[in-house]
Amino acid sequence: MLKSFKTEINPTEEQKIKIHKTIGTCRYIYNFYLFHNKERYDAGERFMSGKSFSVWLNNEYLPGHPEYFWISEVSSKSVKNAIENACTAFSRFFHHQSSFPRYKKKGRSDVKMYFVKNNPKDCLCERHRIKIPTLGWVRLKEKGYIPASKDGYVIRSGAVSMKAGRYYVSALVDIPAPEADGNFTDGIGIDLGLKDFAVVSNGTVYRNINKTARIRKLEKQLRRAQRKLSRKYENLKKGETTQRANICKQKLKVQKLHHRIENIRTDHINKVISEIVKTKPSHITIEDLNISGMMKNRHLSKAVASQKFYEFRTKLKTKCAEYGIELRVVDRWYPSSRICHCCSCIKKDLKLSDRIYRCTCGYIEDRDLNAARNLRDAETYEVA
Numbered sequence: 001m002l003k004s005f006k007t008e009i010n011p012t013e014e015q016k017i018k019i020h021k022t023i024g025t026c027r028y029i030y031n032f033y034l035f036h037n038k039e040r041y042d043a044g045e046r047f048m049s050g051k052s053f054s055v056w057l058n059n060e061y062l063p064g065h066p067e068y069f070w071i072s073e074v075s076s077k078s079v080k081n082a083i084e085n086a087c088t089a090f091s092r093f094f095h096h097q098s099s100f101p102r103y104k105k106k107g108r109s110d111v112k113m114y115f116v117k118n119n120p121k122d123c124l125c126e127r128h129r130i131k132i133p134t135l136g137w138v139r140l141k142e143k144g145y146i147p148a149s150k151d152g153y154v155i156r157s158g159a160v161s162m163k164a165g166r167y168y169v170s171a172l173v174d175i176p177a178p179e180a181d182g183n184f185t186d187g188i189g190i191d192l193g194l195k196d197f198a199v200v201s202n203g204t205v206y207r208n209i210n211k212t213a214r215i216r217k218l219e220k221q222l223r224r225a226q227r228k229l230s231r232k233y234e235n236l237k238k239g240e241t242t243q244r245a246n247i248c249k250q251k252l253k254v255q256k257l258h259h260r261i262e263n264i265r266t267d268h269i270n271k272v273i274s275e276i277v278k279t280k281p282s283h284i285t286i287e288d289l290n291i292s293g294m295m296k297n298r299h300l301s302k303a304v305a306s307q308k309f310y311e312f313r314t315k316l317k318t319k320c321a322e323y324g325i326e327l328r329v330v331d332r333w334y335p336s337s338r339i340c341h342c343c344s345c346i347k348k349d350l351k352l353s354d355r356i357y358r359c360t361c362g363y364i365e366d367r368d369l370n371a372a373r374n375l376r377d378a379e380t381y382e383v384a
Helices: 013-042 050-064 066-073 076-094 213-237 241-277 291-295 301-307 309-323 367-376
Strands: 002-010 113-116 129-132 136-140 154-163 166-174 188-192 198-200 283-287 326-330 356-358 364-366
Touching (some): 013 050, 013 066, 013 076, 013 113, 050 066, 050 076, 076 113, 129 154, 188 367, 198 367, 213 241, 241 309, 283 309, 291 301, 301 309, 309 326, 356 367, 364 367
Parallel strands (some): 283 326
Antiparallel strands (some): 002 136, 113 154, 154 166, 356 364
16 A cells, blocks of 8 residues: 655755756746647647657757756656656646646746655655755654655655755655454544634534634734835845845745644644544445536635645545545535434525524424435445
8 A cells, every 4th residue: 555655854955956956957847748749739740748858858869969968867757757747737627627827937936856766775764864865864853754665665756945045855655454353333424614714424523724813913924025026026126135034034934934824724624534534434425516517616716725635635635545445525516404304304595694504394493404415325425
């Protein structure tokens, strides 16, 4: 069983230079692949796949352009992975799964330094450090989190990334699959929302972390930091060139605040999923939410994005597969909020402002809890 582990590292100055150089080269190759296929399309030529582009780049383009020698100085595995990512982006566009691929911009795009285990001496891990190809031994800030190689664990591949001035390594480790004991309880349904993050059919309510004083205080600091950054850009347009260093400092402060808020939200999601899975339900039923449609509402788009529903579903699916729990996904048109859990009557005139569900049969219950119970007992679903 392959499991991913991500933790922060503390590289030396020489290692930071290599990381920056590799990430910059991968970003250039990604953009070059997009530009080259655009040129071929305008010229009426066929689309070039990732493997064909890699062969053309190494055998034809680089030998004729010696000024691009710096491309061959970084890890070839990272360069090939950047080409594969660009090819995947084109493939998703051709299959109408995403929009047309866009160029990656420095400082804004998430580009990573990919590495893979080629020989037994690569990708070794100890309690306090990890060995990465082309970088050597790099110190870990969180000791003992990644399983050590001396215990028989093997790192298949990984990636080094940087965000808000901090460096991270994610390793794909081959670990034994946990044995399911089979002592499952009854199934549960989960209704996701904006008022509360999640309402479970057993009565458990998980709060919306974005309404806490901690997040609101950080968002207030973020608004002030962004205003300062905007003013510095306005001064730069007026000709004050001495502001460039201050712009970089202020930009880093904004990035750190964004990163801290994101980490708090992600930590909340991880704790909610862990607490739900530990109850060992026989199945978990969720609703297939139309997130893209909800994001089009300008009054709710920020609140929907901050809830991170897609990340919750992805991590819940992984956790359920790890513990042998069946994850059921109900169609988005299933009227979970309108159905009475007691008499199965559908209330067609239910409004969004009606937080208490009242049925003619006398059933009175919280709207979200009624929806969670209907999801738990839904008979039409798909297994994720």
